[in-house]
Amino acid sequence: MKKAAPFTIGYSTCPNDTLIFCPLVKGLVGCSIPLAPEELADVETLNTWALVGRLDITKLSFSAFGHVMDRYVMLSSGAALGRGCGPLVVSREKMPLVNLSGARVAIPGRLTTAAMLFRMRFPECADVVAISFDQIMPAIVRGEVDAGVLIHESRFTYQRHGLHMLLDLGEWWEQTAGAPIPLGGIAMKRSLGEEVAGRFEKELAQSVRWALAHRDKCSDYVSSHAQEMDEHVLQSHISLYVTPFTVDLGKEGKRAVELFLRQGREAGCLPPSTAAPFLTVDN
Numbered sequence: 001m002k003k004a005a006p007f008t009i010g011y012s013t014c015p016n017d018t019l020i021f022c023p024l025v026k027g028l029v030g031c032s033i034p035l036a037p038e039e040l041a042d043v044e045t046l047n048t049w050a051l052v053g054r055l056d057i058t059k060l061s062f063s064a065f066g067h068v069m070d071r072y073v074m075l076s077s078g079a080a081l082g083r084g085c086g087p088l089v090v091s092r093e094k095m096p097l098v099n100l101s102g103a104r105v106a107i108p109g110r111l112t113t114a115a116m117l118f119r120m121r122f123p124e125c126a127d128v129v130a131i132s133f134d135q136i137m138p139a140i141v142r143g144e145v146d147a148g149v150l151i152h153e154s155r156f157t158y159q160r161h162g163l164h165m166l167l168d169l170g171e172w173w174e175q176t177a178g179a180p181i182p183l184g185g186i187a188m189k190r191s192l193g194e195e196v197a198g199r200f201e202k203e204l205a206q207s208v209r210w211a212l213a214h215r216d217k218c219s220d221y222v223s224s225h226a227q228e229m230d231e232h233v234l235q236s237h238i239s240l241y242v243t244p245f246t247v248d249l250g251k252e253g254k255r256a257v258e259l260f261l262r263q264g265r266e267a268g269c270l271p272p273s274t275a276a277p278f279l280t281v282d283n
Helices: 015-025 043-051 097-102 113-121 133-141 154-161 169-177 194-213 215-225 231-241 250-266
Strands: 009-011 057-061 072-074 080-082 088-091 105-107 128-130 147-150 164-168 181-189
Touching (some): 009 015, 015 215, 057 072, 080 231, 080 250, 088 133, 088 154, 097 164, 105 113, 105 133, 113 169, 113 181, 113 250, 133 154, 169 181, 181 194, 181 250
Parallel strands (some): 105 128, 105 147
């Protein structure tokens, strides 16, 4: 019998992703499918790769997922979704929110959830530039942009750079939508089949549980890929983005994702789609 080709897999270098995948890729928990060596990249690179279907299993911003639902299905495990964890709009000088309509604003990639939230909240802002998430704070400090949308570790360190928060986009979403904010999740190619996806979904949930119970055994892997090495920042990042929803989105999490996708389509940020976002059978 011909040996099955390993499944390609990719996720971000952020502590929440490296933590939850560490047990799986390091063989600390079981995995029923063969995996190729993991590919780590920033989330916007992963979003762009998904447009051409480069990886079998991939981390995606939920906004990017809205563009590739015909090719990928979202797993109910592995997601970054919760409350009080949304992107922040910051600037070097304090300014009224109304001034953002004429400001030059940096976003962490055009396919990120942060970019879509900003577009939904400030549709009149036309001067938007997409740069790598870790270059947004330096660009603001140098005066190259007037403001920027921060994600990941930058959320915890912007005050060190003398920047001021103008708006918490996650808080805005929670107040207007009445739901937790869906940031990113783990998707698999639909062509792999629901049976395979269902098994991997359960194994990833097991990996999340193991990682949370044995953080010390994952610390070297997490810190070796992190942008910010401060231990307090790493742990704050993990605590904020790895939540009970990461183990299983459940009904509440899935409703939040479906609402986010629907409102994104209504706002003209996402294309129409009739594909079911999640697995349709109970695996």
